[in-house]
Amino acid sequence: MTAPAPEGSLAPVLRDVDAVVFDTDGVITESATVHAAAWKEAFDAYLRAHPPADPAARRPFDVRDDYLRHVDGRSRLDGAAAFLAARGVDATPETVQEVAAAKERLFTDRLREQGVDAYPGTVRLVRELRAAGVPRAAASASRHAGELLSRAGVLDLFDALVDGGEAARLGLAGKPEPDLFLEAAARLGVPAGRAAVVEDALAGVEAGRRGGFALVVGVDRAAGEDTAARLLRHGADIVVRDLGELCAGGEPK
Structure with a gap:
Protein backbone atom coordinates (compact mmCIF):
# COMPACT_ATOMS: atom_id res chain seq x y z
CA MET A 1 0.00 0.00 0.00
CA ALA A 32 -9.63 13.64 -28.68
CA THR A 33 -10.40 16.56 -31.00
CA VAL A 34 -7.79 15.29 -33.45
CA HIS A 35 -9.32 11.80 -33.34
CA ALA A 36 -12.82 13.24 -33.80
CA ALA A 37 -11.79 15.34 -36.80
CA ALA A 38 -10.14 12.32 -38.45
CA TRP A 39 -13.21 10.15 -37.81
CA LYS A 40 -15.46 12.84 -39.28
CA GLU A 41 -13.45 13.05 -42.49
CA ALA A 42 -13.35 9.26 -42.85
CA PHE A 43 -17.04 8.66 -42.05
CA ASP A 44 -18.35 11.59 -44.10
CA ALA A 45 -16.38 10.38 -47.12
CA TYR A 46 -17.87 6.91 -46.72
CA LEU A 47 -21.43 8.21 -46.34
CA ARG A 48 -21.05 10.33 -49.47
CA ALA A 49 -19.71 7.40 -51.48
CA HIS A 50 -22.20 4.88 -50.05
CA PRO A 51 -25.31 6.79 -48.94
CA PRO A 52 -27.59 4.74 -46.65
CA ALA A 53 -31.11 4.01 -47.85
CA ASP A 54 -32.59 6.15 -45.07
CA PRO A 55 -31.97 9.84 -45.94
CA ALA A 56 -31.79 10.73 -42.23
CA ALA A 57 -28.85 8.36 -41.84
CA ARG A 58 -26.85 10.30 -44.42
CA ARG A 59 -26.27 13.28 -42.12
CA PRO A 60 -22.61 14.08 -41.46
CA PHE A 61 -20.75 12.65 -38.50
CA ASP A 62 -21.16 14.87 -35.43
CA VAL A 63 -17.82 15.40 -33.73
CA ARG A 64 -19.48 15.76 -30.35
CA ASP A 65 -22.50 13.48 -30.13
CA ASP A 66 -21.55 10.72 -32.59
CA TYR A 67 -17.99 10.69 -31.34
CA LEU A 68 -19.05 10.33 -27.72
CA ARG A 69 -21.73 7.73 -28.43
CA HIS A 70 -19.96 5.45 -30.87
CA VAL A 71 -16.19 5.78 -31.11
CA ASP A 72 -14.74 7.54 -28.06
CA GLY A 73 -12.75 5.10 -25.95
CA ARG A 74 -13.14 2.21 -28.37
CA SER A 75 -10.62 0.58 -30.67
CA ARG A 76 -10.63 1.80 -34.27
CA LEU A 77 -12.37 -1.30 -35.58
CA ASP A 78 -14.98 -1.34 -32.82
CA GLY A 79 -15.64 2.37 -33.27
CA ALA A 80 -16.01 2.12 -37.03
CA ALA A 81 -18.36 -0.85 -36.73
CA ALA A 82 -20.48 0.84 -34.04
CA PHE A 83 -21.00 4.06 -36.00
CA LEU A 84 -21.79 2.31 -39.27
CA ALA A 85 -24.28 0.05 -37.52
CA ALA A 86 -25.92 3.10 -35.91
CA ARG A 87 -26.46 4.52 -39.41
CA GLY A 88 -28.01 1.27 -40.62
CA VAL A 89 -25.03 0.21 -42.70
CA ASP A 90 -24.66 -3.57 -42.94
CA ALA A 91 -20.89 -3.28 -43.15
CA THR A 92 -18.64 -6.21 -43.94
CA PRO A 93 -15.41 -6.70 -41.99
CA GLU A 94 -13.59 -5.42 -45.08
CA THR A 95 -15.64 -2.21 -45.06
CA VAL A 96 -15.01 -1.65 -41.36
CA GLN A 97 -11.30 -2.19 -41.91
CA GLU A 98 -11.30 0.22 -44.86
CA VAL A 99 -12.95 3.04 -42.88
CA ALA A 100 -10.75 2.41 -39.83
CA ALA A 101 -7.63 2.46 -42.00
CA ALA A 102 -8.71 5.76 -43.59
CA LYS A 103 -9.19 7.24 -40.13
CA GLU A 104 -5.76 5.99 -39.07
CA ARG A 105 -4.07 7.70 -42.03
CA LEU A 106 -5.91 10.95 -41.41
CA PHE A 107 -5.14 10.92 -37.68
CA THR A 108 -1.45 10.24 -38.25
CA ASP A 109 -1.21 13.08 -40.77
CA ARG A 110 -2.98 15.51 -38.42
CA LEU A 111 -0.82 14.45 -35.48
CA ARG A 112 2.37 15.11 -37.42
CA GLU A 113 1.11 18.47 -38.64
CA GLN A 114 -0.44 19.76 -35.41
CA GLY A 115 1.27 17.96 -32.54
Whole structure:
Protein backbone atom coordinates (compact mmCIF):
# COMPACT_ATOMS: atom_id res chain seq x y z
CA MET A 1 0.00 0.00 0.00
CA THR A 2 1.27 3.47 -0.84
CA ALA A 3 1.86 6.17 1.70
CA PRO A 4 -1.13 8.44 2.32
CA ALA A 5 -1.22 11.64 0.30
CA PRO A 6 0.03 14.69 2.18
CA GLU A 7 -2.80 16.70 3.68
CA GLY A 8 -3.76 19.52 1.35
CA SER A 9 -2.26 18.10 -1.84
CA LEU A 10 -5.26 16.15 -3.16
CA ALA A 11 -9.02 16.45 -2.97
CA PRO A 12 -10.49 14.20 -0.24
CA VAL A 13 -12.08 11.85 -2.79
CA LEU A 14 -8.59 10.70 -3.87
CA ARG A 15 -6.97 10.29 -0.48
CA ASP A 16 -8.14 6.71 0.02
CA VAL A 17 -7.03 5.25 -3.33
CA ASP A 18 -3.67 3.56 -3.78
CA ALA A 19 -3.25 4.05 -7.55
CA VAL A 20 -4.83 5.97 -10.44
CA VAL A 21 -5.31 4.79 -14.03
CA PHE A 22 -5.81 7.55 -16.60
CA ASP A 23 -7.31 7.23 -20.04
CA THR A 24 -5.16 9.10 -22.57
CA ASP A 25 -7.15 10.85 -25.32
CA GLY A 26 -9.23 13.67 -23.87
CA VAL A 27 -8.03 13.01 -20.32
CA ILE A 28 -4.24 13.44 -20.44
CA THR A 29 -3.75 14.85 -23.92
CA GLU A 30 -5.81 17.20 -26.06
CA SER A 31 -5.95 14.57 -28.79
CA ALA A 32 -9.63 13.64 -28.68
CA THR A 33 -10.40 16.56 -31.00
CA VAL A 34 -7.79 15.29 -33.45
CA HIS A 35 -9.32 11.80 -33.34
CA ALA A 36 -12.82 13.24 -33.80
CA ALA A 37 -11.79 15.34 -36.80
CA ALA A 38 -10.14 12.32 -38.45
CA TRP A 39 -13.21 10.15 -37.81
CA LYS A 40 -15.46 12.84 -39.28
CA GLU A 41 -13.45 13.05 -42.49
CA ALA A 42 -13.35 9.26 -42.85
CA PHE A 43 -17.04 8.66 -42.05
CA ASP A 44 -18.35 11.59 -44.10
CA ALA A 45 -16.38 10.38 -47.12
CA TYR A 46 -17.87 6.91 -46.72
CA LEU A 47 -21.43 8.21 -46.34
CA ARG A 48 -21.05 10.33 -49.47
CA ALA A 49 -19.71 7.40 -51.48
CA HIS A 50 -22.20 4.88 -50.05
CA PRO A 51 -25.31 6.79 -48.94
CA PRO A 52 -27.59 4.74 -46.65
CA ALA A 53 -31.11 4.01 -47.85
CA ASP A 54 -32.59 6.15 -45.07
CA PRO A 55 -31.97 9.84 -45.94
CA ALA A 56 -31.79 10.73 -42.23
CA ALA A 57 -28.85 8.36 -41.84
CA ARG A 58 -26.85 10.30 -44.42
CA ARG A 59 -26.27 13.28 -42.12
CA PRO A 60 -22.61 14.08 -41.46
CA PHE A 61 -20.75 12.65 -38.50
CA ASP A 62 -21.16 14.87 -35.43
CA VAL A 63 -17.82 15.40 -33.73
CA ARG A 64 -19.48 15.76 -30.35
CA ASP A 65 -22.50 13.48 -30.13
CA ASP A 66 -21.55 10.72 -32.59
CA TYR A 67 -17.99 10.69 -31.34
CA LEU A 68 -19.05 10.33 -27.72
CA ARG A 69 -21.73 7.73 -28.43
CA HIS A 70 -19.96 5.45 -30.87
CA VAL A 71 -16.19 5.78 -31.11
CA ASP A 72 -14.74 7.54 -28.06
CA GLY A 73 -12.75 5.10 -25.95
CA ARG A 74 -13.14 2.21 -28.37
CA SER A 75 -10.62 0.58 -30.67
CA ARG A 76 -10.63 1.80 -34.27
CA LEU A 77 -12.37 -1.30 -35.58
CA ASP A 78 -14.98 -1.34 -32.82
CA GLY A 79 -15.64 2.37 -33.27
CA ALA A 80 -16.01 2.12 -37.03
CA ALA A 81 -18.36 -0.85 -36.73
CA ALA A 82 -20.48 0.84 -34.04
CA PHE A 83 -21.00 4.06 -36.00
CA LEU A 84 -21.79 2.31 -39.27
CA ALA A 85 -24.28 0.05 -37.52
CA ALA A 86 -25.92 3.10 -35.91
CA ARG A 87 -26.46 4.52 -39.41
CA GLY A 88 -28.01 1.27 -40.62
CA VAL A 89 -25.03 0.21 -42.70
CA ASP A 90 -24.66 -3.57 -42.94
CA ALA A 91 -20.89 -3.28 -43.15
CA THR A 92 -18.64 -6.21 -43.94
CA PRO A 93 -15.41 -6.70 -41.99
CA GLU A 94 -13.59 -5.42 -45.08
CA THR A 95 -15.64 -2.21 -45.06
CA VAL A 96 -15.01 -1.65 -41.36
CA GLN A 97 -11.30 -2.19 -41.91
CA GLU A 98 -11.30 0.22 -44.86
CA VAL A 99 -12.95 3.04 -42.88
CA ALA A 100 -10.75 2.41 -39.83
CA ALA A 101 -7.63 2.46 -42.00
CA ALA A 102 -8.71 5.76 -43.59
CA LYS A 103 -9.19 7.24 -40.13
CA GLU A 104 -5.76 5.99 -39.07
CA ARG A 105 -4.07 7.70 -42.03
CA LEU A 106 -5.91 10.95 -41.41
CA PHE A 107 -5.14 10.92 -37.68
CA THR A 108 -1.45 10.24 -38.25
CA ASP A 109 -1.21 13.08 -40.77
CA ARG A 110 -2.98 15.51 -38.42
CA LEU A 111 -0.82 14.45 -35.48
CA ARG A 112 2.37 15.11 -37.42
CA GLU A 113 1.11 18.47 -38.64
CA GLN A 114 -0.44 19.76 -35.41
CA GLY A 115 1.27 17.96 -32.54
CA VAL A 116 -0.56 17.59 -29.24
CA ASP A 117 -0.50 19.15 -25.78
CA ALA A 118 -1.32 17.80 -22.33
CA TYR A 119 -4.07 19.40 -20.26
CA PRO A 120 -2.45 21.60 -17.58
CA GLY A 121 -4.96 20.48 -14.93
CA THR A 122 -4.13 16.83 -15.63
CA VAL A 123 -0.40 17.49 -15.44
CA ARG A 124 -0.90 19.26 -12.12
CA LEU A 125 -2.88 16.33 -10.70
CA VAL A 126 -0.42 13.70 -11.93
CA ARG A 127 2.47 15.59 -10.39
CA GLU A 128 0.60 15.88 -7.09
CA LEU A 129 -0.03 12.13 -7.15
CA ARG A 130 3.63 11.44 -7.89
CA ALA A 131 4.68 13.68 -5.00
CA ALA A 132 2.29 11.76 -2.77
CA GLY A 133 3.78 8.42 -3.82
CA VAL A 134 0.60 7.27 -5.59
CA PRO A 135 1.38 5.04 -8.63
CA ARG A 136 -0.02 6.24 -11.97
CA ALA A 137 -0.73 4.44 -15.23
CA ALA A 138 -1.88 5.62 -18.63
CA ALA A 139 -4.20 3.41 -20.66
CA SER A 140 -5.61 3.75 -24.15
CA ALA A 141 -7.25 1.72 -26.89
CA SER A 142 -5.05 3.67 -29.33
CA ARG A 143 -1.73 2.36 -30.56
CA HIS A 144 -0.56 5.98 -30.63
CA ALA A 145 -0.74 6.51 -26.86
CA GLY A 146 3.00 6.33 -26.24
CA GLU A 147 3.72 8.72 -29.09
CA LEU A 148 1.04 11.13 -27.86
CA LEU A 149 2.41 11.16 -24.32
CA SER A 150 5.97 11.60 -25.58
CA ARG A 151 5.01 14.48 -27.87
CA ALA A 152 3.18 16.14 -24.99
CA GLY A 153 6.24 15.70 -22.75
CA VAL A 154 4.46 13.74 -20.01
CA LEU A 155 5.35 10.09 -20.63
CA ASP A 156 7.83 10.07 -17.74
CA LEU A 157 5.08 11.06 -15.29
CA PHE A 158 3.54 7.58 -15.52
CA ASP A 159 4.77 4.33 -14.02
CA ALA A 160 3.04 2.14 -16.62
CA LEU A 161 1.40 2.40 -20.04
CA VAL A 162 -1.03 -0.06 -21.61
CA ASP A 163 -1.86 0.95 -25.18
CA GLY A 164 -3.70 -0.54 -28.12
CA GLY A 165 -0.65 -2.49 -29.22
CA GLU A 166 -0.35 -4.15 -25.82
CA ALA A 167 -4.09 -4.78 -25.75
CA ALA A 168 -3.87 -6.60 -29.09
CA ARG A 169 -0.81 -8.59 -28.00
CA LEU A 170 -2.52 -9.70 -24.79
CA GLY A 171 -5.94 -10.27 -26.36
CA LEU A 172 -7.62 -7.74 -24.08
CA ALA A 173 -11.27 -7.01 -24.80
CA GLY A 174 -12.13 -3.44 -25.72
CA LYS A 175 -14.20 -1.03 -23.66
CA PRO A 176 -16.77 -1.18 -22.14
CA GLU A 177 -15.06 -4.36 -20.91
CA PRO A 178 -12.58 -3.46 -18.14
CA ASP A 179 -9.61 -5.50 -19.38
CA LEU A 180 -7.43 -2.52 -20.35
CA PHE A 181 -7.82 -0.82 -16.97
CA LEU A 182 -7.42 -4.04 -15.01
CA GLU A 183 -4.14 -4.73 -16.82
CA ALA A 184 -2.92 -1.21 -16.04
CA ALA A 185 -3.80 -1.56 -12.35
CA ALA A 186 -2.10 -4.95 -12.22
CA ARG A 187 1.09 -3.42 -13.60
CA LEU A 188 0.98 -0.93 -10.75
CA GLY A 189 0.55 -3.79 -8.28
CA VAL A 190 -2.76 -2.47 -6.96
CA PRO A 191 -6.14 -4.29 -7.05
CA ALA A 192 -9.01 -2.53 -8.80
CA GLY A 193 -10.87 -2.18 -5.53
CA ARG A 194 -8.12 0.12 -4.26
CA ALA A 195 -7.59 2.11 -7.47
CA ALA A 196 -9.28 4.92 -9.39
CA VAL A 197 -10.02 5.22 -13.11
CA VAL A 198 -10.23 8.58 -14.88
CA GLU A 199 -12.16 8.63 -18.17
CA ASP A 200 -13.98 11.00 -20.53
CA ALA A 201 -15.76 8.35 -22.63
CA LEU A 202 -19.06 6.66 -21.86
CA ALA A 203 -17.58 3.26 -22.71
CA GLY A 204 -14.63 4.06 -20.46
CA VAL A 205 -16.56 4.96 -17.32
CA GLU A 206 -18.69 1.87 -17.87
CA ALA A 207 -15.49 -0.19 -18.08
CA GLY A 208 -14.29 1.29 -14.80
CA ARG A 209 -17.55 0.40 -13.12
CA ARG A 210 -17.55 -3.15 -14.53
CA GLY A 211 -13.98 -3.60 -13.34
CA GLY A 212 -14.90 -2.90 -9.72
CA PHE A 213 -12.66 0.13 -9.34
CA ALA A 214 -12.94 2.01 -6.07
CA LEU A 215 -13.52 5.33 -7.82
CA VAL A 216 -14.53 6.18 -11.39
CA VAL A 217 -13.97 9.81 -12.33
CA GLY A 218 -15.70 11.16 -15.42
CA VAL A 219 -14.17 14.12 -17.26
CA ASP A 220 -16.64 16.37 -19.08
CA ARG A 221 -14.57 18.50 -21.43
CA ALA A 222 -17.76 19.65 -23.18
CA ALA A 223 -19.00 21.11 -19.89
CA GLY A 224 -22.57 20.22 -20.74
CA GLU A 225 -25.26 19.01 -18.40
CA ASP A 226 -26.27 16.24 -20.79
CA THR A 227 -22.70 14.94 -21.08
CA ALA A 228 -22.15 14.98 -17.34
CA ALA A 229 -25.45 13.19 -16.76
CA ARG A 230 -24.58 10.50 -19.29
CA LEU A 231 -21.17 9.93 -17.70
CA LEU A 232 -22.87 9.47 -14.32
CA ARG A 233 -25.46 7.08 -15.77
CA HIS A 234 -22.75 4.96 -17.38
CA GLY A 235 -20.81 4.51 -14.16
CA ALA A 236 -18.92 7.63 -13.06
CA ASP A 237 -18.97 8.33 -9.33
CA ILE A 238 -18.14 11.99 -9.86
CA VAL A 239 -17.73 14.25 -12.89
CA VAL A 240 -15.24 17.10 -13.22
CA ARG A 241 -14.61 19.53 -16.03
CA ASP A 242 -10.88 19.68 -15.39
CA LEU A 243 -8.68 17.36 -13.35
CA GLY A 244 -7.17 20.29 -11.51
CA GLU A 245 -10.40 20.14 -9.51
CA LEU A 246 -9.06 16.99 -7.86
CA CYS A 247 -6.10 18.83 -6.40
CA ALA A 248 -6.49 20.60 -3.09
CA GLY A 249 -9.13 23.30 -3.19
CA GLY A 250 -10.97 21.73 -6.12
CA GLU A 251 -14.70 21.16 -5.93
CA PRO A 252 -15.64 18.07 -7.95
CA LYS A 253 -19.34 17.53 -8.55
